[in-house]
Amino acid sequence: MVEIFELLMQGFSVAFAPLNLMLIVAGCTIGLFIGAMPGLGSVNGVAILLPLTFLVPPEGAIIFLAAIYYGAMYGGAISSIMLGIPGASTAVATTFDGRPLAKQGLADKALTAAALGSFIGGTISIILFTLFAPPLAHVALVFGAPEEFALMMLAFSTFIGLGGDDIAKTIFSTCIGLVLAAVGLDIVSGEPRLIFGGITGFMHGINFLVLAIGIYGIGEMLWTIEENRKAGGVSMLSEATITLKRTLQSLKELLATWRTLIMGSFLGYFVGILPAAGATPGSLMAYGVAKQLSRKPEKFGKGALDGVVAPESANNAASTGSMLPMLTLGIPGSPTTAILLGGMVIWGLEPGPRLFVDHSNFVWGLIASLYAANLFAVVINIAFIPLFIWVLKLPFTILAPIIFVLCLVGGYAPTQDLHDVWLMLVFGFVGYLMRKLDYPLAPAVLAIVLGPLAEPALRQSLLIGNGSFAIFFNRPYSAVIMTTALILIALPIVRLVLARLGLGGNRARPPRSDEP
Amino acid sequence: MTVRTAELAMAVVMALFSIYLMVKSAELPIGWISGEGPGGGAWPFWLSAVMLGACLWIIIQWFRGKSKLARSREVYIEPAVAIDVGLVAAALVITVALFYVIGVYGAVPLFLIFYIGFLGRHSALFTALVAIVVPVVTFFFFEIALKITLPKGYTEPLFYPLYRIFL
Numbered sequence: 001m002v003e004i005f006e007l008l009m010q011g012f013s014v015a016f017a018p019l020n021l022m023l024i025v026a027g028c029t030i031g032l033f034i035g036a037m038p039g040l041g042s043v044n045g046v047a048i049l050l051p052l053t054f055l056v057p058p059e060g061a062i063i064f065l066a067a068i069y070y071g072a073m074y075g076g077a078i079s080s081i082m083l084g085i086p087g088a089s090t091a092v093a094t095t096f097d098g099r100p101l102a103k104q105g106l107a108d109k110a111l112t113a114a115a116l117g118s119f120i121g122g123t124i125s126i127i128l129f130t131l132f133a134p135p136l137a138h139v140a141l142v143f144g145a146p147e148e149f150a151l152m153m154l155a156f157s158t159f160i161g162l163g164g165d166d167i168a169k170t171i172f173s174t175c176i177g178l179v180l181a182a183v184g185l186d187i188v189s190g191e192p193r194l195i196f197g198g199i200t201g202f203m204h205g206i207n208f209l210v211l212a213i214g215i216y217g218i219g220e221m222l223w224t225i226e227e228n229r230k231a232g233g234v235s236m237l238s239e240a241t242i243t244l245k246r247t248l249q250s251l252k253e254l255l256a257t258w259r260t261l262i263m264g265s266f267l268g269y270f271v272g273i274l275p276a277a278g279a280t281p282g283s284l285m286a287y288g289v290a291k292q293l294s295r296k297p298e299k300f301g302k303g304a305l306d307g308v309v310a311p312e313s314a315n316n317a318a319s320t321g322s323m324l325p326m327l328t329l330g331i332p333g334s335p336t337t338a339i340l341l342g343g344m345v346i347w348g349l350e351p352g353p354r355l356f357v358d359h360s361n362f363v364w365g366l367i368a369s370l371y372a373a374n375l376f377a378v379v380i381n382i383a384f385i386p387l388f389i390w391v392l393k394l395p396f397t398i399l400a401p402i403i404f405v406l407c408l409v410g411g412y413a414p415t416q417d418l419h420d421v422w423l424m425l426v427f428g429f430v431g432y433l434m435r436k437l438d439y440p441l442a443p444a445v446l447a448i449v450l451g452p453l454a455e456p457a458l459r460q461s462l463l464i465g466n467g468s469f470a471i472f473f474n475r476p477y478s479a480v481i482m483t484t485a486l487i488l489i490a491l492p493i494v495r496l497v498l499a500r501l502g503l504g505g506n507r508a509r510p511p512r513s514d515e516p
Numbered sequence: 517m518t519v520r521t522a523e524l525a526m527a528v529v530m531a532l533f534s535i536y537l538m539v540k541s542a543e544l545p546i547g548w549i550s551g552e553g554p555g556g557g558a559w560p561f562w563l564s565a566v567m568l569g570a571c572l573w574i575i576i577q578w579f580r581g582k583s584k585l586a587r588s589r590e591v592y593i594e595p596a597v598a599i600d601v602g603l604v605a606a607a608l609v610i611t612v613a614l615f616y617v618i619g620v621y622g623a624v625p626l627f628l629i630f631y632i633g634f635l636g637r638h639s640a641l642f643t644a645l646v647a648i649v650v651p652v653v654t655f656f657f658f659e660i661a662l663k664i665t666l667p668k669g670y671t672e673p674l675f676y677p678l679y680r681i682f683l
Contacts (some may be wrong), residue, residue, distance in 0.1 A: 168570040193544055368613070
């Protein structure tokens with residue numbers, strides 16, 4: 001323990017070198033704005049700025065990229081809350097309660113909750129990272145394909161609770177998201193799959209952002225236009241204000257969510273360290289668990305503060321967690337860490353257990369810089385909240401066309417193919433029509449994110465088990481996770497049946513979640 | 517169209533779409549391939565089958581009058597809303613179509629002028645200001661800072677001098 005403390009102090013001397021400190025502040029600010037743009041997330045920020053890092057020593061380079069990663073994690077929540085469009089897949093769950101809060105004129109509270117949730121998640125995970133880095137890396141190693149698929153099933157099982165009270169529509173929405181994720185080239189045989197009308201644009205698959213921006217950007221704005229017409233012309237997206245008194249009140253309410261904050265941080269961290277899991281399933285599961293554990297689950301989806309802090313603490317914790325297998329084993333836990341790993345190799349550092357011994361300055365400098373980045377990110381984020389609130393107060397007829405332009409450009413940016421922009425419009429229009437009929441659309445977006453992870457895991461597991469599904473129950477970790485998932489899937493259905501039979505009282509119907 | 521009719525129509529359309537997806541998935545093997553595991557079409561095929569099942573369940577519930585929407589006699593989209601939403605949807609489609617011809621920097625200002633000036637009835641000066649500032653900020657953020665080239669259609673040669681200065 002004393003040794004860890006000494007190494008950490010040595011790390012702080014690296015992190016607080018003037019150049020590195022500047023890199024932390026610059027990285028957090030750039031990351032915050034990149035993360036806040038719909039369509040751009042930490043992956044884009046880290047990938048785009050990777051070439052710049054060759055100008056500074058490796059410690060400075062990783063510190064800069066880690067600060068961008070952290071800043072973007074904070075920033076992702078901003079567009080989720082303000083516009084209802086998740087800036088990145090990790091912030092999808094934040095829209096569920098963040099957007100309703102903004103609609104109620106409480107955007108400042110939601111943004112403060114997201115920032116502090118992220119801060120707590122980040123801090124707890126960095127402490128865990130500091131104390132238990134090497135031993136935990138080996139737990140991640142026993143995770144094979146069956147455990148990964150079981151974990152995906154656990155993430156899917158939380159969808160049932162997320163959807164409305166129409167289970168058929170929730171199942172439909174989840175499955176269509178998974179099918180859309182399967183479009184493109186089959187990963188095993190390499191053959192084209194579900195290429196509609198032979199259009200070549202489908203060959204590269206459907207990026208989750210195309211569906212997310214279509215539904216949450218285009219569809220949401222069309223929905224708002226309709227709401228405005230019905231309300232006789234409401235002119236703002238949210239009537240939020242920010243004062244010191246309101247912020248102090250928000251902080252007081254935030255303290256009451258401490259259980260959710262701790263749960264989200266631990267869950268996010270442990271899901272983050274698993275290879276190929278990362279922050280998206282982590283934040284999603286934290287939301288699901290927070291709803292299951294809550295004394296007022298009916299408030300979720302309508303503006304519950306716990307619904308904002310759970311995914312936000314979890315996605316920041318997971319982003320720290322996902323650096324663990326990257327550093328100790330050379331296995332990236334998320335797309336962003338994959339790019340960081342690429343950077344490390346270019347800088348001449350070989351990830352693996354030896355890294356902690358051979359380049360302890362680098363590793364502990366990075367760990368110390370995470371503490372600093374976390375602190376700077378929360379301060380910078382809170383400092384910008386008044387600016388974000390001011391943007392929200394612009395008249396709708398000015399903000400709406402700018403958001404539409406952001407959607408069109410943001411939908412184009414990831415693949416740079418106009419085919420995706422057309423597809424985004426189709427998803428937006430169809431999503432709007434389906435939403436009017438109470439089809440829950442969040443499960444489709446979450447499914448398209450997890451689909452590319454779930455399918456290969458299932459196929460590999462079945463291959464290991466010679467086609468038998470028993471493989472999921474023969475291995476201890478996978479058996480526990482899978483059984484939990486199946487119980488969570490069965491619960492709402494059992495409750496519904498009991499309610500029909502008049503045995504379950506009014507607890508039986510899962511509360512309708514007014515998704516964004 | 518009432519919400520009741522729309523509920524049935526959507527379920528029928530989605531059921532047909534599910535069948536189409538099943539047929540498309542079956543173009544690849546959907547059974548077990550020795551040494552390779554499940555065929556490439558199996559995963560989307562069975563998921564589409566579940567989608568079809570969900571749609572059929574919605575249709576059955578509709579006929580039994582069980583769901584709230586299946587009994588609703590409200591109008592699905594009111595005429596005034598249809599005009600508002602339709603105008604914006606049409607403007608978006610035209611804007612994206614124009615990307616091929618006059619590029620993002622030609623189509624986006626036109627869209628902004630239509631929305632802010634025509635639909636929003638803001639002053640001409642303000643409309644012009646936004647129609648200029650948004651594309652300029654977009655250019656510097658995406659093309660210069662992030663190095664993401666946006667479509668320019670036939671206006672591409674006009675940007676060569678800017679590339680020479682900034683890139």
